Amino acid sequence: MCNVTFFQHKSCKHVWAIISHPCGPYMDFHTCPTFCGAGGIKKTPGFYKTKSRPCPRCDLGGLYDRRCVRMVEGMGWGMHWGMDPDGGDWAVEVRMGETRRCVIL
Template sequence: MCTVTFFQQKSCKHTWAIISTPCGPYMNFDTCPSFCGSGIKKTPSFYKTKSRPCPRCDLGGLYDRRAVRMVERMGWGMHWGLDPEGGDWAVEVRMGETRGCVIL
């Protein structure tokens, strides 16, 4: 599973996600299977920054979408069950408006 880090620009308040550690060669938002499934994922790191440019505002939307994705909304939840990967019976409760985060 690839490791994702979230950033929020302090001036414009936009949030984006980057793959900080890929799980294998050539793994990115388009190829890593962990972004397609609904299994449980670790809570990612979240940083508020002034020094990193916002992909939408400062880079004019010109960025590699395989490695960087803008986040519109975030939600969290809980999982009760025996298998965290979803192979067993379990109950998942999602908080917020969406299932997890919405990445464009």
């Protein structure tokens, strides 16, 4: 499963995600099953506030590679209680946060 890192620009407050470590060759937001619907438990991603990295929306004018970088419109977290971390067995999931939709757009 690909590892994702989140960044928030200190000036404009936009948040974006990058794939910091792909799980295999040619894996990105379009091809990795982690993001293409095959759920599963993911480890908590890194979250960094930055001034030195350009904001993809403001500083790059929205011209960035969406296979490796995605803007984040909302974030939500949750917990999963069950035997199978991928959701194959009976389990209880509790989602918290502002939204139940995908956080990476």
